[in-house]
Amino acid sequence: MTRITVAKGDGIGPEIMDATMSVLQASGAEIQMDYIDIGEKVYVAGNKSGIDAASWEVIRKNRIFLKGPVTTPQGGGYKSLNVSTRKFLGLYANVRPCSSLHPFIETRHPDMNVVIVRENEEDLYAGIEHQQTDEVVQCLKLISRPGCEKIIRYAFEYALQNSKKKVTCFTKDNIMKQTDGLFHQVFNQIGEEYPEIEKEHWIVDIGAAKLADTPECFEVIVMPNLYGDILSDVAAQITGSVGLGGSANIGESCAMFEAIHGSAPMIAGQDVANPSGLIHGAIMMLSHIGQAKAVEKIHNAWLKTIEDGVHTLDIYKHGKSSTLIGTKAFAQAVIANL
Amino acid sequence: MTRITVAKGDGIGPEIMDATMSVLQASGAEIQMDYIDIGEKVYVAGNKSGIDAASWEVIRKNRIFLKGPVTTPQGGGYKSLNVSTRKFLGLYANVRPCSSLHPFIETRHPDMNVVIVRENEEDLYAGIEHQQTDEVVQCLKLISRPGCEKIIRYAFEYALQNSKKKVTCFTKDNIMKQTDGLFHQVFNQIGEEYPEIEKEHWIVDIGAAKLADTPECFEVIVMPNLYGDILSDVAAQITGSVGLGGSANIGESCAMFEAIHGSAPMIAGQDVANPSGLIHGAIMMLSHIGQAKAVEKIHNAWLKTIEDGVHTLDIYKHGKSSTLIGTKAFAQAVIANL
Numbered sequence: 001m002t003r004i005t006v007a008k009g010d011g012i013g014p015e016i017m018d019a020t021m022s023v024l025q026a027s028g029a030e031i032q033m034d035y036i037d038i039g040e041k042v043y044v045a046g047n048k049s050g051i052d053a054a055s056w057e058v059i060r061k062n063r064i065f066l067k068g069p070v071t072t073p074q075g076g077g078y079k080s081l082n083v084s085t086r087k088f089l090g091l092y093a094n095v096r097p098c099s100s101l102h103p104f105i106e107t108r109h110p111d112m113n114v115v116i117v118r119e120n121e122e123d124l125y126a127g128i129e130h131q132q133t134d135e136v137v138q139c140l141k142l143i144s145r146p147g148c149e150k151i152i153r154y155a156f157e158y159a160l161q162n163s164k165k166k167v168t169c170f171t172k173d174n175i176m177k178q179t180d181g182l183f184h185q186v187f188n189q190i191g192e193e194y195p196e197i198e199k200e201h202w203i204v205d206i207g208a209a210k211l212a213d214t215p216e217c218f219e220v221i222v223m224p225n226l227y228g229d230i231l232s233d234v235a236a237q238i239t240g241s242v243g244l245g246g247s248a249n250i251g252e253s254c255a256m257f258e259a260i261h262g263s264a265p266m267i268a269g270q271d272v273a274n275p276s277g278l279i280h281g282a283i284m285m286l287s288h289i290g291q292a293k294a295v296e297k298i299h300n301a302w303l304k305t306i307e308d309g310v311h312t313l314d315i316y317k318h319g320k321s322s323t324l325i326g327t328k329a330f331a332q333a334v335i336a337n338l
Numbered sequence: 339m340t341r342i343t344v345a346k347g348d349g350i351g352p353e354i355m356d357a358t359m360s361v362l363q364a365s366g367a368e369i370q371m372d373y374i375d376i377g378e379k380v381y382v383a384g385n386k387s388g389i390d391a392a393s394w395e396v397i398r399k400n401r402i403f404l405k406g407p408v409t410t411p412q413g414g415g416y417k418s419l420n421v422s423t424r425k426f427l428g429l430y431a432n433v434r435p436c437s438s439l440h441p442f443i444e445t446r447h448p449d450m451n452v453v454i455v456r457e458n459e460e461d462l463y464a465g466i467e468h469q470q471t472d473e474v475v476q477c478l479k480l481i482s483r484p485g486c487e488k489i490i491r492y493a494f495e496y497a498l499q500n501s502k503k504k505v506t507c508f509t510k511d512n513i514m515k516q517t518d519g520l521f522h523q524v525f526n527q528i529g530e531e532y533p534e535i536e537k538e539h540w541i542v543d544i545g546a547a548k549l550a551d552t553p554e555c556f557e558v559i560v561m562p563n564l565y566g567d568i569l570s571d572v573a574a575q576i577t578g579s580v581g582l583g584g585s586a587n588i589g590e591s592c593a594m595f596e597a598i599h600g601s602a603p604m605i606a607g608q609d610v611a612n613p614s615g616l617i618h619g620a621i622m623m624l625s626h627i628g629q630a631k632a633v634e635k636i637h638n639a640w641l642k643t644i645e646d647g648v649h650t651l652d653i654y655k656h657g658k659s660s661t662l663i664g665t666k667a668f669a670q671a672v673i674a675n676l
């Protein structure tokens with residue numbers, strides 16, 4: 001039995017978390033849950049960090065955290081819980097696999113199978129902003145050598161362990177010669193320790209264009225935080241739906257798992273959201289804690305559900321062998337296939 | 339007669355500029371050219387800015403500049419000529435129309451017709467980087483209210499003049515509340531002066547995903563410099579080729595025109611590059627200086643060439659009604675259709 005912390009989050013968070021937990025429990029995964037409240041409720045109660053001290057304790061103690069999407073309120077002083085969690089727990093690696101499932105899920109990119117490895121603590125996400133004058137504001141982009149080393153080594157190790165043949169690096173080092181330049185330089189240095197893996201570097205603008213157009217050219221792409229944020233959404237979306245991808249946030253001693261997508265307030269409470277992103281986050285969690293049997297069971301059941309044409313709104317194919325189904329019913333269908 | 343400054347640039351620059359100039363001259367456009375050297379030659383001669391004082395004088399005097407792509411050398415001290423030109427001439431607006439030309443050019447997005455309006459002077463492109471410690475480097479992202487006002491007003495005016503119904507804004511203001519927050523806030527403020535235009539804002543990650551997946555949802559998108567750099571490459575590429583799009587860099591008194599793509603050294607000197615991006619840059623230039631007749635003539639001749647299936651390598655459709663042709667021959671085909 002592994003004890004994990006679970007937070008439902010905001011927007012569609014509660015629905016997709018309930019769906020995901022029902023699948024996990026039916027799968028026989030050996031986990032016990034501690035539920036905590038984070039996000040809107042906590043913000044509204046006056047806590048500008050969106051999480052209280054007791055909940056931090058639970059997260060720290062359990063070390064494994066399954067998190068629903070959270071909405072940070074607009075306005076001064078509120079902190080993004082996503083960012084604080086990653087920072088406080090030292091979750092330096094954000095791993096986002098994006099694969100298409102042609103022909104069962106419609107996509108313009110039938111052969112894509114790319115993993116975005118996103119640096120998760122530095123860059124503009126350090127959150128150091130200041131007002132210089134009435135009319136000028138600045139934000140600091142921070143890149144450190146140890147930060148680059150950790151994420152780049154992680155990417156190469158991930159490639160080795162997952163039988164990937166190539167690691168690509170995206171930076172904008174023709175403009176940011178010192179910051180992105182350091183990332184690229186460390187990529188070259190660490191790359192030398194992995195002679196069996198092919199290495200390439202693209203300037204992020206043309207790399208992004210290639211990713212959006214021919215994602216099948218990439219296997220593992222490692223990049224600084226902000227590019228990884230933007231391009232993992234792009235990669236997830238073009239597999240067929242941003243609602244499909246899971247995200248693992250890995251640190252030395254803790255790990256947090258979530259969906260790639262956000263809290264989608266516009267469709268919240270309507271039982272239409274696709275819980276697959278969070279289910280994939282949960283699968284990555286089970287794999288991380290060594291529960292290979294449950295991983296295989298859930299993955300196969302999910303696959304069969306999708307292949308049977310049981311589809312939520314985001315991937316529903318009008319007039320083709322596809323049945324439209326809600327969040328809860330989708331989870332039930334997965335459970336029936338376990 | 340308008341006197342313009344022309345620089346061929348590096349990589350494929352000379353070939354596509356020669357092709358473009360042959361089309362311009364055959365079109366009867368009323369222009370006279372002053373050629374200057376920029377880029378590699380000048381860098382190699384020891385000038386770390388890639389351009390000499392006399393050339394700056396020519397550019398300033400003529401005010402209209404048609405520029406080929408330039409490669410900035412790796413290593414300390416070299417300045418990107420793209421960035422210096424934009425900064426020294428105050429070219430605050432970078433306009434990048436990306437339209438597909440289905441069925442004549444293969445694309446997964448037959449209905450896209452989006453214009454990226456990219457802020458062109460601020461953001462991380464201010465080039466303020468410094469080493470903090472042995473292991474930590476920083477880059478400043480700078481956003482100013484006047485900078486936001488200029489580019490956002492430009493986007494709305496562009497929309498009005500080009501009969502666009504909607505302007506979208508992309509920022510990451512859930513993380514960068516002060517810098518991107520200012521951009522978003524100014525968008526809302528200036529937007530109020532344009533009640534006839536629909537306004538929307540997307541967080542850049544999910545906005546980018548939507549752009550890559552359903553670009554037909556957007557008309558004009560205004561955004562800070564770096565997002566605009568990345569996402570205009572994405573948008574150009576998914577029209578069918580990054581080799582198609584032109585780019586206008588507009589300031590109060592000067593303007594510079596170029597292709598969206600870079601110098602592509604890997605295919606340089608082979609007569610395979612598509613000159614269409616630079617031809618489109620030149621068309622934007624002629625339109626800017628009021629030569630509507632030449633604009634129409636060149637645009638129609640280009641369109642007919644493409645529709646006739648006369649295609650460079652990047653858009654060649656194997657086995658379909660498409661003839662593969664080189665850079666020079668493509669220009670000749672356009673000229674024959676003038």
Ligand SMILES: CC(C)[C@H](C(=O)O)[C@@H](O)C(=O)O
Binds near residue numbers: 080083229260262
């Ligand atoms: C919600 C937001 C702070 C977060 C991020 O920018 O990292 C999200 O977009 C993500 O990618 O997990």
Ligand SMILES: CC(C)[C@H](C(=O)O)[C@@H](O)C(=O)O
Binds near residue numbers: 175205418420421598
């Ligand atoms: C070459 C480079 C400096 C330039 C930029 O980043 O602006 C280019 O990518 C562009 O988009 O015009």
